[in-house]
Structures are given as C-alpha cells and as structure tokens.
Amino acid sequence: MFENLTERLTHTLRSVTGQAKLTEDNIKSTLREVRMALLEADVALPVVKEFVNSVKERAVGTEVTKSLTPGQVFVKIVNEEMVKVMGEANEKLNLAAVPPAVVMMAGLQGAGKTTSVAKLGRHLREREKKKVLVVSADVYRPAAIKQLETLAAEVEVDFFPSSADQDPVDIANAAIAHARIQHHDVVLVDTAGRLHVDEDMMGEIKRLHEALNPIETLFVVDAMTGQDAANTAKAFNEVLPLTGVILTKTDGDARGGAALSVRQITGKPIKFLGVGEKVDALEPFHPDRVASRILGMGDVLSLIEEAEQKIDKAKAEKFAQKIKKGKGFDLEDFREQITQMKNMGGMAGMLDKLPGMGQLTQAASAANAEKGMHQMEAIINSMTAMERRKPDIISGSRKKRIAKGSGTQIQDINRLLKQHKQMSKMMKKFSGKGGMTKMMRGMKGMLPPGMGGGPGGMGGPGGFPGM
Known part of the structure; x- marks a missing residue:
C-alpha cells in the first residue's frame, strides 16, 4: 500500500530536506508537487485542499523560516498534518458494555465483510483474550452463512447457526440471547451487503441496528475503490451511526487514497486495516505509523509487534541457545528462518516497514524475492536429513538429485549453499565475545551497495536469490 505515493513524496521532499533556507517560492513549488502526488493517489479533493493549506500556513510562518534545519522541519510538518488528516491516534474498539458487547459489521457486497468478521474474531480472541461468538444475518447469500461457519472454525471462535428463511433481526437476537447464556464477551454480527447503496438495503440495516443497539457499528470498505470508499x-453514516471503518484489501492498493480520505469525509476513524487474505492479516490502524510509512520513514513499531505475534517464541529461544553454545547453523535452521520470515509477510512485507526501504521493497518485489524464498525452501526440502545437518557432504551427484527433486538448477543449489556458509560464519561471530556488534557488521555487509553494503551481499552474488 502507498507505493506510488511514497515514491512521489519521498522524491519531492528530498529536494527540500537539505536546503539551508526555504522561501515562500520553493515551499509553493514543493506543495504543488505534494498536491499532485495526493491527487494521483486518488485522495479526495477537499481533503487535498485542506491538507495543502494547513501545511502551507505552518510552512511559510516562523516555524520553518527561523529553524536551523528548515527542510527537515518542513518534512516534520507534512508528517504531522498527514497524521491529523487520518485521525491522530489509533482508536481501539469500545467493548465497555455489559457482556456480550455487540459489534455490527456493515458494507457493500465484495468488500470482504465476512472475512473481516473472522479476522476481527481472531484478533479479539488472541490479543484481547475475549470469548467471541460470530453470527451471519445475511439471508440473501446462503453461501455467506457457510463461509462464516468455515472461517469461525479456522480462527477458533464460536459460530451461531442461521438460515436463509429467517428474519435478520430474529437471528441476531437469538445469537445475543445464546451469548448471554454461554458467557461470551463479544458478538460479531455479519450483515447483508449489496452491489450498491439502495433504499431496501438501508432500510433493513437500519431496522437491524435499532433492534440490536450495538456498541460498535463498523463499516467494511474496499481500499482499492479509492476516494469512492x-x-x-459517508452515505452509510447518514443512515447508520457508524463508530469506525475497516479498510480491506490494502495490500492490493498502491495508491492509498481511501486511507487518507475516510476520516476527513466521514468524521469516523479507521480502526483496522485488512492487509492480506489470510485470517491473521488484520492490523490496528495507527495514523502516525501509516504517515511514517507513506513518507518512507518505515514503521518499526508495527514490525516489532508483528514479530511478537507471529514468531514462535519457543523455537526462537531454542535457536538462540543453540547459536550461543556454538553448535553451528545447519540447513534445518536456515529453513526455519525462511518459515519465520514468511510468517512475517515475506521479504516485501518486512522491508516495507523498515526506514528508507520503500524503493527496495519495489525492487525486491520486481525481482521475485518471494519466489527466491520458496525456491530455497524447495531445495532444502529435497535434501535428506543428513544433508540438512551436514551440508559439507553434498557432492556433485547429490546436487543433481536435489536439483531434480526441487525443480531447480545446480547453480541454484550452489547459490543456496554459499549463502548458508556466509550466514554460518556470521552466526559463529554471534556466539563469541562481542557477538552482537560483529553480527551487525556482518549484516551490514549483506546489504546492497548504497545502503551500507557492497558486492557479494543481498544485492550481489551469494545474496538472497532473485534480489
């Protein structure tokens, strides 16, 4: 998400960052570029106008002109105003109600509403430690009921059955009554979607809302529709008292217009982002972190949180102890590191959150870094247990067998073995005295030229395949 906008803005702002003096003219020129970048990202025109005016008002004042580093202060202002447009801070779900807290989901058909119900259920169960019940009041699409039942089992939350011949209000009321008896903390109610906003749909959803009086009414909308989202x-909010928005399919949206327009146009906060198809691909929306990512400054906090959630702590601890004792780094360990990286959203997903990595993310994607990781995994899987533990025994004939089994070439096997050897050396340094400093130096050497690294790193021979 935001790839195009990030590229345009970082290029535009780079031209002012190092300037010793900023005048009204070059501020105007930069803001013209910023305005064009936002419009191309499909940000709504009223939002663009207000944003540019706010930045201009602050930038041509003493805040910038009297500063010792005017260019950097200008970028800081752009960042702060962007945060303001998106809503200052993350707004959590309000579940402060006599259990069960009822959360109603609304939205158009195809926006990813049913999947979002399951993702939110998983989030509440895992991160908030809530007992969750999900129910479908979508009587127009019987497949939606079955879909929610399947997803509920996958995310390990309770499902309340319903059928197409029932009234949506009756379904929801029965689910809430059941939740009270079974001591559920939260009931998530999936509602019917339509292909467009129409009177019948609005009438039904309004009736359902009046009957349930939910503590949260979330509007699920597809980010790829841009400012239309x-x-x-806004149209829904005029009928329903929305409390927040879930922006879905943000992984497929390179522009970001919806994220920058929703709060300003509706007055309602974005509470979550759907960042992929998997059931764990839901992130709380932090305006400050998103603004930082848009301006190419990364989002290290989200990366740390993701690591805490998705990395197997027991395996990580076992691996750390093994390296500390100097027991070596074999291909089983290498495969485990690839798996952990995939769990973190792959190479592109991780780089996207690291400062200054915006362009590298695109390069990684263009060069099929993910394909390279899958290829490495296939090669290691085609080895015997002994070969994985003792890579030095892999002779020419063994390489031929492994290449045939993994559908790769012998040079791919050689590249992987070379890379493994480099990482093994780095791990040996890590196990000794002053290991962390040495390891960081080693990692710096694996970066591409221009980012502190040199030939032979990730950007050269022996680096990650496909990069």
Missing part, C-alpha cells in the same frame, strides 16, 4: 462510508 470514503463517499460510500
């Missing part, structure tokens, strides 16, 4: 949310 904000306009649709």
